[in-house]
Amino acid sequence: xxxxxxxxxxxxxxxxxxxxxxxxxxxxxAKRNALSDPLILRIHECFTTLPEDCRAVVVSGEGAxxxxxxxxxxxxxxxxxxxxxxxxxxxxxxDAIQFGPVPVIAALHGAVVGGxxxxxxxxxxxxxxxxxxxxxxxxxxxxFVGGGGSVRIPRLIGVARxxxxxxxxxxxxxxxxxxxxxSQYVVDExxxxxxxxxxxxxxxxxxxxxxxAIMHALPRIAEQSSGEGQFTESLMAxxxxxxxxxxxxxxxxxxxxxxxxxxxxxxxAA
Ligand code: 1HE
Numbered sequence: 001x002x003x004x005x006x007x008x009x010x011x012x013x014x015x016x017x018x019x020x021x022x023x024x025x026x027x028x029x030a031k032r033n034a035l036s037d038p039l040i041l042r043i044h045e046c047f048t049t050l051p052e053d054c055r056a057v058v059v060s061g062e063g064a065x066x067x068x069x070x071x072x073x074x075x076x077x078x079x080x081x082x083x084x085x086x087x088x089x090x091x092x093x094x095d096a097i098q099f100g101p102v103p104v105i106a107a108l109h110g111a112v113v114g115g116x117x118x119x120x121x122x123x124x125x126x127x128x129x130x131x132x133x134x135x136x137x138x139x140x141x142x143x144f145v146g147g148g149g150s151v152r153i154p155r156l157i158g159v160a161r162x163x164x165x166x167x168x169x170x171x172x173x174x175x176x177x178x179x180x181x182x183s184q185y186v187v188d189e190x191x192x193x194x195x196x197x198x199x200x201x202x203x204x205x206x207x208x209x210x211x212x213a214i215m216h217a218l219p220r221i222a223e224q225s226s227g228e229g230q231f232t233e234s235l236m237a238x239x240x241x242x243x244x245x246x247x248x249x250x251x252x253x254x255x256x257x258x259x260x261x262x263x264x265x266x267x268x269a270a
Contacts, residue, residue: 012038034073056211069137070147139166158180207249
């Protein structure tokens with residue numbers, strides 16, 4: 001496998017590309033990857049200028065933690081308008097993750113707290129290693145979520161669980177996070193990146209239009225009424241089916257040239 005080529009090595013965000021997969025690493029380990037304004041702006045820029053040949057992104061954090069959330073040292077007194085604009089800046093950055101051109105897989109370890117959890121929630125798949133823990137300490141800090149967390153996190157775990165996390169300062173470990181739906185995978189400590197890259201390689205082989213439909217149509221359909229949702233589904237299905245990619249993949253299966261759906265090997269099997 002060729003060595004990943006650096007496409008940008010700016011301090012706050014380390015971006016490398018290996019084939020069709022781009023690796024975006026939060027790179028403020030001394031501050032536990034706390035999300036400062038410049039870092040949020042870099043995240044927005046990065047996810048809105050992904051290379052043409054990128055088919056999937058893995059996002060991770062350098063150092064002992066994925067992300068300590070909002071950089072609390074920047075939380076100076078703001079007037080109300082500035083505070084709203086600040087939150088809207090976060091929304092734009094994390095919307096660029098969720099509603100960008102390609103799927104994003106988050107590899108989590110250590111603290112995934114506050115705005116760090118809001119960011120992880122914008123990814124499409126979350127892989128946590130066993131060192132991972134999740135918290136929303138906004139209640140203790142006297143603030144509220146502002147990076148889309150109140151929209152995305154209840155859709156993953158429900159309003160009651162998010163209320164508990166925020167009000168009581170409860171912290172979920174990796175297995176609890178898996179059980180409630182914060183992550184889709186838990187792996188041994190130090191293995192989250194490996195698993196995230198395996199998943200990204202698989203996701204990158206899908207038809208780009210299928211991935212786009214999954215990312216963009218599914219969450220919107222979930223917000224629609226049944227009737228509207230089914231209508232959106234029909235339109236999306238027709239668009240995806242009409243692509244040359246779909247046509248050639250369907251032909252490949254019918255001619256016996258494509259893989260079948262197979263049962264996963266039992267856990268622990270080689
Ligand atoms: C920070 C931050 C930060 C660390 N902003 N500087 N987030 C929080 O409330 C989480 C606050 N952080 C922590 O609870 C802990 O730092 C951690 C559990 C994440 C990591 O602990 P540890 O022992 O590995 O590191 P540390 O010694 O606490 O921190 C190392 C340095 O990072 C230290 O700075 P230093 O100059 O003294 O070395 C810390 O001050 C600094 N640091 N976290 C600023 N968050 C859009 S709304 C979103 C709302 C939120 O995200 S609220 C949650 C904020």
